[in-house]
Amino acid sequence: MGMVAVSQFDYEYTRRTLEIVHQSSAGPYEVTNLINCLLGLLIVPRESVFAALPDVPVAGLKSWGISRKSIRKFRVQRNGRNGRKARNGTRGSNGHAHHGPTLRQLVDQLRQAVAGGNLKPRIANNRFVGLELRDGRGFHVVMTKLELKRFVRKLAQYLGGYCDLDAAETRFVASWQSKPFHRPDCKWARRIRRKNLQGVRTRRAAIKAGHRPCRVCKP
Numbered sequence: 001m002g003m004v005a006v007s008q009f010d011y012e013y014t015r016r017t018l019e020i021v022h023q024s025s026a027g028p029y030e031v032t033n034l035i036n037c038l039l040g041l042l043i044v045p046r047e048s049v050f051a052a053l054p055d056v057p058v059a060g061l062k063s064w065g066i067s068r069k070s071i072r073k074f075r076v077q078r079n080g081r082n083g084r085k086a087r088n089g090t091r092g093s094n095g096h097a098h099h100g101p102t103l104r105q106l107v108d109q110l111r112q113a114v115a116g117g118n119l120k121p122r123i124a125n126n127r128f129v130g131l132e133l134r135d136g137r138g139f140h141v142v143m144t145k146l147e148l149k150r151f152v153r154k155l156a157q158y159l160g161g162y163c164d165l166d167a168a169e170t171r172f173v174a175s176w177q178s179k180p181f182h183r184p185d186c187k188w189a190r191r192i193r194r195k196n197l198q199g200v201r202t203r204r205a206a207i208k209a210g211h212r213p214c215r216v217c218k219p
């Protein structure tokens with residue numbers, strides 16, 4: 001079953017990326033590793049994996065690490081798949097409406113920037129100061145190292161089929177390093193190291209991400 005194998009590969013790939021990101025807390029190759037991870041995440045998974053990303057405004061996703069300041073210019077997509085018209089990524093005048101890209105739109109334009117080779121590290125005084133991405137049609141993002149790190153971690157998490165632990169949709173938990181998934185109150189769930197702990201939305205998502213139900217808490 002070729003399709004199943006590819007799909008499994010997508011998940012393995014994103015899990016391995018999570019592992020790398022969590023390890024690279026510092027070190028001389030931190031930025032290089034992060035850029036490699038970002039490139040891989042934007043290129044390797046299949047379309048259907050990206051389609052599973054939540055179509056929510058980036059502005060509401062503080063933990064994703066990309067600030068409005070970083071999104072210098074966002075290209076308006078008039079014929080977007082989701083049918084909703086995106087506004088330019090600038091501050092709204094009334095302050096409470098969500099202007100700017102949704103996560104799926106942002107990832108889509110980042111992918112186009114990478115496909116077009118429009119990615120370059122900004123260096124000042126021999127130090128990395130940000131990663132610049134453009135799609136050649138108006139889209140322009142500059143990510144700092146911290147933003148890059150958060151974004152890569154989050155993207156790997158979501159492409160791997162996980163969600164935030166404290167998110168409303170989190171019903172189960174799992175470690176990306178082991179097979180079982182649990183109910184959050186399971187004694188085995190409590191033994192998972194915090195840095196490895198991931199939220200999972202549904203039983204189906206957990207199984208799709210390569211997990212099996214815990215025999216103790218029977219999720």
Ligand SMILES: [Zn+2]
Nearest residue numbers: 182186214217
């Ligand atoms: Zn359990």
